Amino acid sequence: MRQPTRDIWTELEPHLADVEKPARYIGLELGAQTPEHAPHKVSWLLTYPDTYEVGLPNQGLQILYEILNERDDAVAERSYAPWTDLEAVLRRERIPLFSVDTHRAAGEFDVLAFNLSAELTFTNLLNCVDLAGIPVRARDRHGDHPLVAAGGHCTYNPEPIADFLDFVVLGDGEEAVGDITEVLREWKAESRRTPESRHNVLRELSHVEGVYVPSMYEVDYDGPVLKAVRPRYPDVPAQVEKRTIADLGQWPYPRNQLVPLTEVVHDRLNVEVFRGCTRGCRFCQAGMITRPVRERPADQVRTMVQEGLRRTGYDEVALTSLSTADFSGIEGVVKSIVDGSSDDPTSCGNVSVSLPSLRVDAFTVGIAAQIQKARRTGLTFAPEAGTWRMRQIINKLIREEDLYGAVDSAFSQGWRRVKLYFLTGLPSETDADTLGIVDLARNCVELGKKHNRNVQVKASVGGFVPKPFTPFQWFGQNTVAELQRKVGLLRDAARGSRQLQLTWHDPKATLVEGLMSRGDRRLGPVIESVWRQGGTFQEWSEHFDLALWEKAMAEAGLEPDWYVHRHRTEDEVLPWDHISAGLHKDFLWQDWQDALAEVGLPDCRWTPCYDCGACTGYGIEHVVASPVPPAGGSQGTGQDLMRGTGVPVALTTKRPVGVGTP
Numbered sequence: 001m002r003q004p005t006r007d008i009w010t011e012l013e014p015h016l017a018d019v020e021k022p023a024r025y026i027g028l029e030l031g032a033q034t035p036e037h038a039p040h041k042v043s044w045l046l047t048y049p050d051t052y053e054v055g056l057p058n059q060g061l062q063i064l065y066e067i068l069n070e071r072d073d074a075v076a077e078r079s080y081a082p083w084t085d086l087e088a089v090l091r092r093e094r095i096p097l098f099s100v101d102t103h104r105a106a107g108e109f110d111v112l113a114f115n116l117s118a119e120l121t122f123t124n125l126l127n128c129v130d131l132a133g134i135p136v137r138a139r140d141r142h143g144d145h146p147l148v149a150a151g152g153h154c155t156y157n158p159e160p161i162a163d164f165l166d167f168v169v170l171g172d173g174e175e176a177v178g179d180i181t182e183v184l185r186e187w188k189a190e191s192r193r194t195p196e197s198r199h200n201v202l203r204e205l206s207h208v209e210g211v212y213v214p215s216m217y218e219v220d221y222d223g224p225v226l227k228a229v230r231p232r233y234p235d236v237p238a239q240v241e242k243r244t245i246a247d248l249g250q251w252p253y254p255r256n257q258l259v260p261l262t263e264v265v266h267d268r269l270n271v272e273v274f275r276g277c278t279r280g281c282r283f284c285q286a287g288m289i290t291r292p293v294r295e296r297p298a299d300q301v302r303t304m305v306q307e308g309l310r311r312t313g314y315d316e317v318a319l320t321s322l323s324t325a326d327f328s329g330i331e332g333v334v335k336s337i338v339d340g341s342s343d344d345p346t347s348c349g350n351v352s353v354s355l356p357s358l359r360v361d362a363f364t365v366g367i368a369a370q371i372q373k374a375r376r377t378g379l380t381f382a383p384e385a386g387t388w389r390m391r392q393i394i395n396k397l398i399r400e401e402d403l404y405g406a407v408d409s410a411f412s413q414g415w416r417r418v419k420l421y422f423l424t425g426l427p428s429e430t431d432a433d434t435l436g437i438v439d440l441a442r443n444c445v446e447l448g449k450k451h452n453r454n455v456q457v458k459a460s461v462g463g464f465v466p467k468p469f470t471p472f473q474w475f476g477q478n479t480v481a482e483l484q485r486k487v488g489l490l491r492d493a494a495r496g497s498r499q500l501q502l503t504w505h506d507p508k509a510t511l512v513e514g515l516m517s518r519g520d521r522r523l524g525p526v527i528e529s530v531w532r533q534g535g536t537f538q539e540w541s542e543h544f545d546l547a548l549w550e551k552a553m554a555e556a557g558l559e560p561d562w563y564v565h566r567h568r569t570e571d572e573v574l575p576w577d578h579i580s581a582g583l584h585k586d587f588l589w590q591d592w593q594d595a596l597a598e599v600g601l602p603d604c605r606w607t608p609c610y611d612c613g614a615c616t617g618y619g620i621e622h623v624v625a626s627p628v629p630p631a632g633g634s635q636g637t638g639q640d641l642m643r644g645t646g647v648p649v650a651l652t653t654k655r656p657v658g659v660g661t662p
């Protein structure tokens with residue numbers, strides 16, 4: 001039988017003065033809910049397996065929090081990973097993981113649902129499950145234990161964490177959580193939960209679109225080679241399709257964004273303007289798995305901004321998406337937000353606007369001028385690679401002129417700081433490509449100096465990790481030594497410029513990210529071993545410990561080289577082949593071949609369909625308000641596009657078109 005409700009707050013409160021940042025654990029934010037639990041309501045604990053500061057702004061978690069609490073048959077609360085100081089207190093005082101909303105013990109919920117957006121948080125997932133008093137392995141849980149679930153981008157290859165999860169939600173959660181709640185309602189009503197009833201409800205969940213139940217599948221290996229992941233029962237789908245909501249306009253959430261009492265990352269109003277991206281950058285898992293593009297109506301964006309600013313008191317709004325400058329009518333929306341003197345009834349007055357993800361070829365003087373009317377925040381662009389050859393390979397078809405035009409627009413409108421994101425370790429990268437990163441950044445500094453002597457250009461360089469469901473999923477990742485050598489090249493080249501600041505990610509952490517990204521179920525014991533040896537908060541450089549991972553891999557008899565640095569062949573069974581993000585595997589393979597041939601692929605939003613599978617398979621379409629691309633830039637065609645015209649290329653086949661060097 002379930003334990004009666006414990007008053008965790010009374011137990012916790014005397015210890016909060018002893019930990020760093022107690023505000024992480026008290027709840028009470030504007031927008032927080034105090035849901036009433038009831039025997040007929042399925043209770044969800046939505047958990048972010050990192051600190052409160054990182055987890056609170058997560059939009060996915062906030063959206064589900066509201067949607068579930070609006071239902072008559074569900075309640076949802078939130079939890080975050082306790083920092084190491086509070087964890088020590090919880091373990092010493094035998095206090096379980098708790099919700100921040102009503103300080104209810106995590107083990108009393110029906111579902112513990114994790115948002116997994118970074119592979120290095122996997123050990124934190126185990127830590128949270130253990131702190132909740134739940135066995136970390138799904139097979140050791142009995143009828144009364146909560147179900148442990150996960151969603152988020154990392155779950156598109158759920159196999160490394162398959163042993164720890166009862167079920168996985170693939171894709172958009174808005175509709176899926178309702179369907180899951182309906183299945184769990186009946187399970188909850190059972191007076192006595194047995195191992196059989198747990199098995200039965202999981203089997204039932206495997207029939208819900210977008211839900212993957214790892215225990216319903218068996219895995220065959222032939223030596224080190226994966227042969228197949230097969231359903232154990234005939235009614236369980238051989239391939240699990242992701243869930244996609246067709247119309248974002250029907251889901252204007254969160255309506256009541258949480259306003260924290262303490263500092264968090266992205267501390268501002270966030271309004272999602274569209275979901276999906278079809279630019280087709282070949283390294284970009286987010287773009288591939290969230291296709292097709294679904295824009296929110298511009299009027300709805302304005303209303304959400306206006307209402308959100310009024311309700312929260314924020315004076316900064318971020319228009320979020322994977323590539324916000326691609327949003328149809330972006331200039332008009334920004335104008336109506338910042339232009340306090342406008343007749344526009346939706347105008348919001350003197351606020352600052354940030355566009356966190358900007359394609360340089362869609363960023364124009366017009367947008368720069370609109371944003372600079374408000375207070376300026378830093379601008380970030382992501383050219384990703386240093387040379388045109390490399391950008392053709394990764395299909396980030398922006399030319400140097402595009403970048404310089406965008407940076408010039410920004411500096412001319414008064415910005416002083418620009419941040420540039422790059423990757424190194426990309427397929428077929430040469431030292432000339434790597435060094436092109438510093439050339440581009442230096443040229444941006446020179447451009448800036450024409451407008452202001454004190455400009456700053458920050459180049460941030462990450463090691464490339466091939467991800468599932470991208471054309472680069474077959475590529476063997478660079479070794480730590482090779483990435484370190486490339487970072488050394490860049491550091492030497494960047495020396496001597498005060499206005500150019502170079503930062504880079506730790507290549508050792510890149511190795512572990514690569515291991516988790518494309519691993520299989522044999523990595524479960526490795527993750528468990530690292531966690532048991534104290535390896536939590538691996539996302540945090542001060543806690544990351546490669547030695548723990550190497551030791552655990554050696555103990556499991558597994559080779560990091562085999563998982564991370566090896567190129568895959570076309571016929572190889574990949575650990576995520578039984579999951580579908582809609583993309584045809586042969587489309588991805590062809591795109592990988594095109595990459596190696598340095599052939600680009602245009603954005604299908606404004607060109608004929610090349611049948612990647614993401615729309616056709618689900619009978620849905622892109623929802624784009626404008627029939628033409630936004631102003632400026634090459635838009636993937638390698639040619640200048642005049643504002644308001646159609647795409648000046650004719651594409652007659654469904655296959656990629658070559659893009660010549662401009």
Ligand code: SF4
Pocket residue numbers: 277278279280281284286287288322323359
């Ligand atoms: S523009 Fe490229 S990098 Fe950005 S989200 Fe789209 S596909 Fe990904």
